[in-house]
Amino acid sequence: MGFGEIDQKAINTIRLLAVDATFTSNSGHPGAPMGMAPVAHVLWNNFMKFNPKNPKWLNRDRFVLSNGHGCMLQYALLHLFGYDLSLDDLKAFRSVDSKTPGHPEAHDTPGIEVTTGPLGQGVSNAVGLAIAQAHTAATFNKPDFTLVDNYTYCFLGDGCLMEGVSSEASSLAGHLQLGNLICVYDDNNITIDGDTNCAFTEDVSKRYEAYGWQVLTVEKGDTDLAAMQKAFEEAKAEKNKPTIINLKTTIGYGSLQQGTHGVHGSPLKKDDIKQLKEKFGFNPEESFVVPKEVSELYGKHASEGAAAEEEWNKLFASYAEKFPKEHADLSRRLKGDLPEGWEKALPVYTPADPAVASRKLSETVLSKIIDAVPELMGGSADLTGSNLTRWKQAVDFQPKSTGLGDYSGRYIRYGVREHAMGAIMNGLAAYGTVIPYGGTFLNFVSYAAGAVRLSSLSQIRCIWVATHDSIGLGEDGPTHQPIETLAHLRALPNNMVWRPADGNETSAAYYVAMTSKHTPSVLALSRQNLPQLEGSTIEKAIKGGYVLHEVEKADVTLVSTGSEVCICVDAAKYLKEKHNVNARIVSMPCFEVFDTQSKEYRLSVLPDGIPSLSVEVMSTMGWERYTHEQFGLNRFGASGAYKDVYNKFEFTPEGISKRAVATIDFWKDVPNVRSPLNRAFQQII
């Protein structure tokens, strides 16, 4: 395929849209779009398969802009190819409530696959998208029915490559031999601090070879379209390795300041724009110009995409006849619905059942629902035996050549790579056919904070199986014992934190996590055994908080979560015996879900007139919203046997009782004690 004047015009159109939008908003990053417009043109017009009229078509190629600050590149492409993104949307770049925010957000803009901007995330999402593609292909493709064979393309810059999360994800992608993943590294020698010489002098190509990637180089990334064409062809031809194309570009190509960090994060000056438009043969008096021949060129490719989807729809229809079960399964997955009746597989417990650690209860849930919910795809960051995330008959997701599994496998060995696991889960979920879960110690979910935040922001259904959830993990000590972690995750909007107290609550946590299509969940699970509680049911627990134990003439309400609920049960007995105190007990496995209940219900759980005390072995931050007094641990823990550590900090029936008595005493002179649930006004939520 030859390239001509029209290609150059298309490239310059992209560049100038980015220049005009950043100038109009007086904010944003023109440099990367200007440098990457040529490769974007070659990729989108000559390789990428998509239908702008249906951005959700399953077999589309995925495009991820990992250097998300360059999003005007992507917005320009989406507009030019005919996605539902108008010129007015481009003009509204970076303004409140526009479809063109400062970084790409998947839920805001049609055609954006994943939310990027925080560096290193996008390329790690891309690894997830590629895993999901390989898995979906292995699961659903049949002879003569290649339902999915799409590629995942990802652009990334120096910043992405410096971030550890991309190193983790790239190492895993090499191990997994993801031939369907093609990355383009915008090698422009510039970062915000100036020349990459000041901090980033490693040999990127060699590093990616070490990871097992195919590494290609395009020396003239500003101009040599044919070389880019060839590189993408070679990339697609390599079936057993991900590819990274090292593309040497000039940041802000065409600007008077090209090749400097001056064009990275600030709009071009008026004069500079004028000379640029003249140089590119555009009218310097006009802005946001799309030449007709560019519209036509891209319109043609868009039509081809639409036709390809048409073909695919026919294929899928005839697949329905030959493979009705698989067709129904895939169709259902794409709607995000769960299989009918799946929840019947959730285990139910009575107090007669033995005490079990909630990590073990989680394993039981997974083992029971794994057949009922085929889209569930799990893993662990090298703590499988501790997180108990793997079911017995699991097949690992591995390249066949390893002899350890195959791509139809549903269990991912993430290695010790928590941050990549989080970002990969975001990619897995974004593909549309998979519900991901991943295990690590609760304390090390913090390693993945950057990715967890993006799960919440981009409304991803994924589940963290976060075991060893407190000082109750014992001997590993303070380096492993979470204190601040739940406060952190509870403060994160659109994120559910569950800390179940027993088997029924564990089932409830999974029920809500699985059925919340647009919200991630963190399940905080104990290492130590927990008894099955009198009064717990799945139905009650799915409300997020409920009365576990009611008493007449209550003097105090003990409110607790997870492994401390059973200690509160003992404390209530102790209080009755030793102090003739009547204590109600509320179990509150999930703040966020409780918050969504009616005020009437919430006040029935935490009523006026009774002082309340929260009991949780970690930071008390956040508990003031629900209780009058708080018993927690606002310091680091200790290394020792579980019981010794709990005794040290007085998380015992006696220790709780002491504080309950103090609570009653402190509030006894206050008439009409008001539940903390009563507020002067509604929060902005």
Place this chain on the structure above:
Amino acid sequence: MGFGEIDQKAINTIRLLAVDATFTSNSGHPGAPMGMAPVAHVLWNNFMKFNPKNPKWLNRDRFVLSNGHGCMLQYALLHLFGYDLSLDDLKAFRSVDSKTPGHPEAHDTPGIEVTTGPLGQGVSNAVGLAIAQAHTAATFNKPDFTLVDNYTYCFLGDGCLMEGVSSEASSLAGHLQLGNLICVYDDNNITIDGDTNCAFTEDVSKRYEAYGWQVLTVEKGDTDLAAMQKAFEEAKAEKNKPTIINLKTTIGYGSLQQGTHGVHGSPLKKDDIKQLKEKFGFNPEESFVVPKEVSELYGKHASEGAAAEEEWNKLFASYAEKFPKEHADLSRRLKGDLPEGWEKALPVYTPADPAVASRKLSETVLSKIIDAVPELMGGSADLTGSNLTRWKQAVDFQPKSTGLGDYSGRYIRYGVREHAMGAIMNGLAAYGTVIPYGGTFLNFVSYAAGAVRLSSLSQIRCIWVATHDSIGLGEDGPTHQPIETLAHLRALPNNMVWRPADGNETSAAYYVAMTSKHTPSVLALSRQNLPQLEGSTIEKAIKGGYVLHEVEKADVTLVSTGSEVCICVDAAKYLKEKHNVNARIVSMPCFEVFDTQSKEYRLSVLPDGIPSLSVEVMSTMGWERYTHEQFGLNRFGASGAYKDVYNKFEFTPEGISKRAVATIDFWKDVPNVRSPLNRAFQQII
């Protein structure tokens, strides 16, 4: 140097101490100590320079066990070489309040340099220790006075290598040409999930070559002591590159289960221990045995270390004569004291001074104190121009060959590597001659959560210059706007979060951060301009919270931080004008410091009898501890111009007033409104 029977005996003594301690505690990791005992013996006895009687001697070689779960290796060595760690301490391994917790903690155990266990941190700390050494040498060494020439040695495992933080730190270490850093990779093909084949098949040696490291290999890491000796010699000889020694070992060497993950994280069985002791020529009936000849061998090396320190003390004494200024400076630094009168350099403001962004105020502080405090060493994760962390005359810490600076430079170009920056700061501070600060956007401190937590736990003085601290950053949008971040960092024990409202508060924040020897600080700083407030002073602000504006017959207290304080000032005027409401204003730049004030003082700031409303443009979590009602943002932000975003969420005088009126209304029927500071009992803090 030849190796003989005594060396083997010493090695087996180490192994058996680890085996006995894990067996006794019925918990812990014998595998790594057994596999790494040979290389530890060669390193500690033949290379490492240290004086067990003075673990703080400046010019000691630093040892970091990055695979901290193998800490019985380190505890055994510390005991055997004569540190203040007894056999009884080893027997108390992993028990509450022992000096031998489940992972090495620097403040608990003499001879432990940095707190490790969370994987990838130790090796990144080691990079910090090596930078500090190079910098201290460049600053204080003189012809004939080589005061510091120590090496930093680090052991690490597969887990450390998989973690992104180590990739970031290793890439930077290569760039910085740290010839004083020598790592030993315990290449045993085993992780918790089993064989490394399941997730970690990259070419580690090639990757480290790509980073610019010297890579050496020892094939027979269980037995070939001479090869280890040679490798360390080669490592020390290479002055311009860090070295990694790829050491092939057998995990749990000697055990019946050697070479499997069965010996990774569980004590050996009784029978296994018996055969092991017999095989090693030890009495199987005895435990915790230290043969006399091993004591003598190691005692001899310890004496040599003591003599070396003696020599060094003489050198330092004569240095005092020739370079009295430098001697005084270094001596002072080693005590952790700041230069007398340094605080006079802190800028003071009056309301007549212009409005300035607090990131810019931070730059002014740094520029003013940088000469007064020569141990201050700053940097940024590639956001220098945004964080404003670099002072005008700064010299970059760079290898001379780059032409960009030299090792005497005090400004570090971290690249886009927030997590490594955090871990490196921990290493810099641990060296003893440097106070580190580092800049990034507040939102991306979360990327470094793993390291930030260890700063707090290990009582490190370091400062995060965390700019762009809210939705006030504007156009970059929700991906960059922190919501949960302050709640997270405030919930972390022993961590100060400052959010100054103006110039005086910014000076106060630096004052407390710099003078808190054992507590890290995060300074949350605005992108947007803030006026200099009437009523703010450094003296008031260093209390963490104070009355900015008092009124008679107050109807409500507005409590706020940072960029919202000045809006509260306007809201108070608005409330008076439109509603005849008297509003007091409290500025609360730091919860943690406010919490340490007397109750009397705190109640004077947040008194009984007046309902209070907090105003902060992020998660309200935690504010219930101080105020009756909360105005915040429990959702993600928006991309747009700063003022538009504030308007959207009603963080305006009108929006605040509306909620203040609601607060007054809601509390008016409650007699004797009680300050939330009154509690039924003291928290465990």
